[in-house]
Amino acid sequence: MTFEALGLSPEILKALTDLGHHAPTPIQKQSIPHVLDGRDILGIAQTGTGKTGGFLLPVLHKIAEGKRHGIRIRALVMSPTRELAGQIHQAARDYSKYLHTQSVLLVGGVDFARQERNLRRPWDLIVATPGRLLDHIRRRNLTLSRASLVIIDEADRMLDMGFLPDIQTIVDFLPKGRQSLLFSATCPPRIQELATSFQNDAVIVRVDPEKATADKIQQEWITVAHGSQKLGLLKKVLGTPEEGTGQVIIFTRTKRGAEDLSVALSQAGFPTDALHGDKSQPVRNRVLGRFRRGELKVLVATDVAARGLDIDGITHVINYDLPQTAEDYVHRIGRTGRAGKSGRALSFFHPGDREIVQMIETLTGKTIPHSPLSVPLPEGGVRRSFGGVRRPGGFGGGRSRNGDNRFSSDRGSSKGSWGSFSGHSQNASTRRRTPPGGRSGLPPNDER
Numbered sequence: 001m002t003f004e005a006l007g008l009s010p011e012i013l014k015a016l017t018d019l020g021h022h023a024p025t026p027i028q029k030q031s032i033p034h035v036l037d038g039r040d041i042l043g044i045a046q047t048g049t050g051k052t053g054g055f056l057l058p059v060l061h062k063i064a065e066g067k068r069h070g071i072r073i074r075a076l077v078m079s080p081t082r083e084l085a086g087q088i089h090q091a092a093r094d095y096s097k098y099l100h101t102q103s104v105l106l107v108g109g110v111d112f113a114r115q116e117r118n119l120r121r122p123w124d125l126i127v128a129t130p131g132r133l134l135d136h137i138r139r140r141n142l143t144l145s146r147a148s149l150v151i152i153d154e155a156d157r158m159l160d161m162g163f164l165p166d167i168q169t170i171v172d173f174l175p176k177g178r179q180s181l182l183f184s185a186t187c188p189p190r191i192q193e194l195a196t197s198f199q200n201d202a203v204i205v206r207v208d209p210e211k212a213t214a215d216k217i218q219q220e221w222i223t224v225a226h227g228s229q230k231l232g233l234l235k236k237v238l239g240t241p242e243e244g245t246g247q248v249i250i251f252t253r254t255k256r257g258a259e260d261l262s263v264a265l266s267q268a269g270f271p272t273d274a275l276h277g278d279k280s281q282p283v284r285n286r287v288l289g290r291f292r293r294g295e296l297k298v299l300v301a302t303d304v305a306a307r308g309l310d311i312d313g314i315t316h317v318i319n320y321d322l323p324q325t326a327e328d329y330v331h332r333i334g335r336t337g338r339a340g341k342s343g344r345a346l347s348f349f350h351p352g353d354r355e356i357v358q359m360i361e362t363l364t365g366k367t368i369p370h371s372p373l374s375v376p377l378p379e380g381g382v383r384r385s386f387g388g389v390r391r392p393g394g395f396g397g398g399r400s401r402n403g404d405n406r407f408s409s410d411r412g413s414s415k416g417s418w419g420s421f422s423g424h425s426q427n428a429s430t431r432r433r434t435p436p437g438g439r440s441g442l443p444p445n446d447e448r
Contacts, residue, residue: 109281
């Protein structure tokens, strides 16, 4: 099937040819006709399968067709992170280069006044993070009463507990007869049920639902007995020619952990920078720009980078700290092995991680093998540590000058530290933790 056979406008087809996109992906083949027919959609497909084109292409077509008939169609796309919103906005500009459509990007961390000025002009498409969108609504910079299309990307995260209050507030500003599209790489049953509450008679579009991760991603565990062993093993992975590392994304749990690990790797001779919410948006854009251009070999990031980023050349994803949920693991490793290419996903863990490891292997439907780099564990091993054994303590590494555990694991510490690299401890009575398998009650401030 071709894009032309899907009924897209000649202007969009010309833009797709310029981009070198000659045939629709499976998710695009299934979703585009339903969107053009005006149906609500819940689209579920693994990362790197073209979900963005699956909703942007038909939405831009409908906007252009409306203009030809004197009808103004307005659309809203909501995304969980600034980086993903920026990527969607750029894709919309690329697809609509031969159309006369006006798009606006609304994310935090950039000039609010400039966004206000952009909203004073007629707009066709808004791409936004929920927090910044609400800021403009409350200041009466825009109204959504005439937005006839709403798209929620990464629906599982956007409609999870952390973002639900903002989403519900925004939905109240939208017209009742809107067309609603929700797309995500994963969508557990409880999230599907929640998502469909925002839709009317939605069509569920699934692509390869049996497999949660791409076949071309080779996954391995690197077991460690102590968190202090991670850094040395990581350097070994990055410095081994046989490993064939091109560009690498390394995920940590905390912002401080990302920054500290970035410094340590840079000092070890690996061109590295960090991406996290404490950096301003212009700095984050510069870091991503350097990584895209290949000036950086390694990007150390928190989950701010886990969703939607599409960068050619990422050969490895390394989980220095495992995520809170199995779904987040799928999104993280989806940064490699995209568009039919192969990739590797290496994840550090020790016996204190046994619960999340079990959930990951259940979701992915496979027993993930151990890397030869794995450190031998005490008798009993990791596999036999499953099944309700209490989490062992005392996996911290060496001590810093002030006595804090440095380079410690984020799990299983006798202090309960959740730091991923620096391991700075906090008083237990004041420390905030996300409930296991869930999220805190509010969206992260750095994504608002």
